[in-house]
Amino acid sequence: MHQIIIIGSGPAGFTAAIYAARAGLEPVLIASSVEPGGELMNTTEVENFPGFPEGIQGPELMEKMQAQAERFGTKVVYDDVTAVELAGDVKRISTGDGSVHEAKSVIFATGSAYRKLGLADEERLSGHGVSWCATCDGFFFREKTIAVIGGGDSAMEEATFLTRFASKVYVVHRREELKASKIMQQRAFDNEKIEFIWNSEVAAIQGETEVTGLTLRSTVDGTEQELPIEGLFIAIGNDPRVHLVHGQLELTEDGTIAVEGRSSKTGIPGVFAAGDVIDPSYRQAITAAASGTVAALDAEHYLAALES
Template identity: 50%
Template sequence: MYKSIVIGTGPAGLTAAIYLARANLNPLVIEGVQPGGQLTTTTEVENFPGFPEGIQGPELMDNMRKQAERFGAEFRSGWVEEVNLTGRPFKVKVEGGEELEAESIILSTGASARYLGIPGEQENVGRGVSTCATCDGFFFRGKKIVVVGGGDSAMEEANFLTRFGSSVTLVHRRDELRASKIMQDRVKSNEKVRWALNRTPLSVETDETGIVKGLKVRNNETNQEELVEADGVFVAIGHTPNTKFLGNAITTDDHGYIVVKPGTTETNIPGVFACGDVQDTRYRQAITAAGSGCMAAMDCEKYLEGSMVHDWSETLNP
């Protein structure tokens, strides 16, 4: 029996673990196959406070993990296959069939960026391929950039990246965009943005030294292959929250993100809290995830003390 189990080890989960451990609650932290979350695939992190010279993503996450361990957090590797939240204590089934019990649970399983699934993409993540303009735009100052996508997220990324790149080419497989008209208008009025619509991405191309040189696409009108020259390729086709293992136990929105009570990390089930990208549809930054991890730990501590008053008279609407 654990006082609290934290599922997920990104900035949110590890921050929650640090706070819980310092409160002598000895949390168990369950890591998936990618301990540390998306930051472990990021090279230089320059916007996390406290590191004026920047820090490597894997190093930052390793430091957070060590900090949590220092205060008594316990770590376990493996997938969580199922959770049973219908009674107390809560039950967490991990791969291999073992069932763990906890008085409270913090969900920090994050959201996975969607990728195109084309050759050269995964091999160059963090080396010219990115899914986060806010995180990596700075590294492409004065360079050519490609953004792939046709929704509001792609428009936002493209507009933001014009602050850094010499040009931004927006690639979309259809000749019409899914983005709202106001977002389209903003991008179309930006003289730095070029358009490559009705083109299907085929592969991320590199030069003989392994440096990204562009995105190979197929012109859907002519069926000819073209190379859109670029130093950076930003994939902006959305994220998928990692919530499938929860089944229907927790209230989520139409896209699968966990719904929390405004101003808190409380879910629809007392004693179950959510933090980080799994409940954040807007910011998705390491620092905001860490902040929500702190909130979740403090909410959890109050719950365990019995001082948290739950008022579920107001329905949490997605």
């Protein structure tokens, strides 16, 4: 029987683990078997995380967080959670290897998943020109023409990063103005390799075995145009990973796990949530880390009350 199990290995999960481990709770953190580390594993330069004035690479930041958590006694399990039983005093977490882990408390820090366009050829051409990760795949597009879909900070970061490799980067956005922060917008506007295509959406992805182009549809008048490209990077947002708790925890209108006020407390005693899975608005590494702190402290107080 564990004191606490943390599901998720992003900034929220590892920060919760650091605090829980320093409190002597010997947390078990279950990280994905395929994508441990959360979204920062797909991020290049992180310039806004306090303590790194020169910036730090996303994967390096996550490695440091994990090392810190393990230093204080966190056990990291590389497997996928397949089911959870949250009702009652004992929480049961099933993993892909057939194990069932029992704990007095659970923190969900499952983050969010890349949002997809929903086109027929999107999955078929995944890995053959369609990508959701510039850091992972940018190297393969040297001197090629590519398109980035989206208008937020992630899209601007992807587009700017990809100019290190590509000869031309189109940014396709549904509207005539961006949602990205001013500094990210300006970096993209100032980059001579980036060209914006406004008021347009992807109607189809062209290519038999590899991406060869896009059919773009105007969001103003519905007219279509062809855009020859060799790579497509999709950066249109994320959806909270809440599939494990459907029917067990209350969700908000945004699809995130509902918590009480500024706390991490869900509707079930002993079950807490932190990071992007409860935050539809800010979704920053530092806010996720702070949220993980709240969850660990809430869990610590809950466990202490059980013993009193």
